Amino acid sequence: MKYRIFMSVMAAGLLVWFFQAPRFAGSVAGHACSACEPRESSASPCPDHPRVSETGVMVYVEGGTFDMGDTFGEGYPDEWPVHPVTVRPFYLGRYAVTFDEYDAFCEATGREKPDDKGWGRGSRPVIHVNWFDAVDYCNWRSDQEEFKRCYTIEEDEVSWDMSADGYRLPTEAEWEYAAREGGRKVRFGNGGDIADPDAMNYDGSGDHVQPYSVPGVFLGMTLPVGSFRPNALGLYDMTGNVWEWCWDWYDNKYYANSPASDPAGAISGQNRVLRGGSWVSGTRNSRVTIRGRSIPEYRFHSYGFRRARSILRSGTNPE
Known part of the structure; x- marks a missing residue:
């Protein structure tokens, strides 16, 4: 079965919405080891950081039913109503795609490498990538490992072949289910309910402090993937570091009409979903x-x- 969607033609002057204007600290205060400071890609990572060969690991996520949406009652209107959703088992990357992984794709395909803002490449999560870049990478990675491509892109139309076993972006429901450790009631993707700068990379300074956070710092940059402990499923950085593109078109009222099983977002729209902060x-x-x-x-x-x-069928965990 193919799930077909149609891209909207965007005006050149269209304003982009995102949750928070970028802020840059005058100085960087942090809690990570010195090797986590901006570095060239040839530098050695901290001992606790994954080796490049480990960053491609996929984690098996057992399917199940959970209450999707803001169960704490402290979010935004588009996070309601809370509604039951069932997702099938799937695999999800243990880490966000890194510069090392994405740079290999660029070198193989002749694409321009994205800017790293001088923070370093290597095992840091790739940044400055749009939704189409992510889809193209998934198709390329599928080719490298001899899986069937999930996506067909023809100008302004993208098709997802749901019978394909290749790499793809998670749906919004899959992402939240995994971030919540299989649907548990937790605030953050590391399994915690209190935001702590020793556990995730976010802006915990100034007026961003909430009753459910420890007054913290603003590092002003990404950190290498795996800089903090994973959640119970073994997934790293599901909160903070980089926003993560999902497959879904965004619809602020989608939760009121979402399918109960394996929802994949609105049929069309202007914006794609990003998750995780x-x-x-x-x-x-x-x-x-x-x-x-x-x-x-x-x-x-x-x-x-x-x-x-x-x-798609019974098999072994790719780990």
């Missing part, structure tokens, strides 16, 4: 239920992505 997001905008959105052509210094794969 980023290094520049405040505490409230770092919760697992926050629904970011942006036009799919837009590249930003806090936008990245994570790969998913469908489970």
Whole structure:
């Protein structure tokens, strides 16, 4: 079965919506080890950071039913109503796609490499990638591993072949289910209910402090993937560091009419969904239920992505 969607033609002057204007600290205060400071891609990562060969690992996520949306009653209107959703088992990347991984794609295809803002490449999550970049990467990665491509892109039309076993972007429902450790009632993607700068990379400074956060700092940059502990499913950085593109078109009233099983977003729209918050997001905008959105052509210094794969038949975990 193919799930077909149609892209809207965007006016050149269209304003892009995102949750929080970028802010840059005059000085960087942090909690990570010195090797986490901006570095060239040839530098050695911290001992606890994943080796490049490990960043492509996929994690098996057992399917199930959960209450999707803001179960704490402290979010935005588009996070309601809370509604039951069932998702099938799937695979999700243990880490967001890194510069090392994305740079290999660029070198193989002749694409221009995205800017790293001088923070370093290597095991940092790739930034300055739009939704189409992420889709193209998934298709290329599928080719490299001899999986069937999920996506067909023809000018302003994108098709998702749901019978394909290749790499793809997660749906918004899959992403939230995994960030919530299989649907648990948690605020943040590391399994915690209190935002802590020792546990995630977000803007915890100044007026971004909430009753459910520890007064913290604003690092003003991404950190290498895996800089903090994972959640119970073994997924890293599901809160903060970079916003992660999802497959879905954004619809602020979608939750009122969402299918109960494997929802894949609105049929069409102007914005694609981003999830998880980023290094520049405040505490409230770092919760697992926050629904970011942006036009799919837009590249930003806090936008990245994570790969998913469908489970079409019984088989072994790709780990």
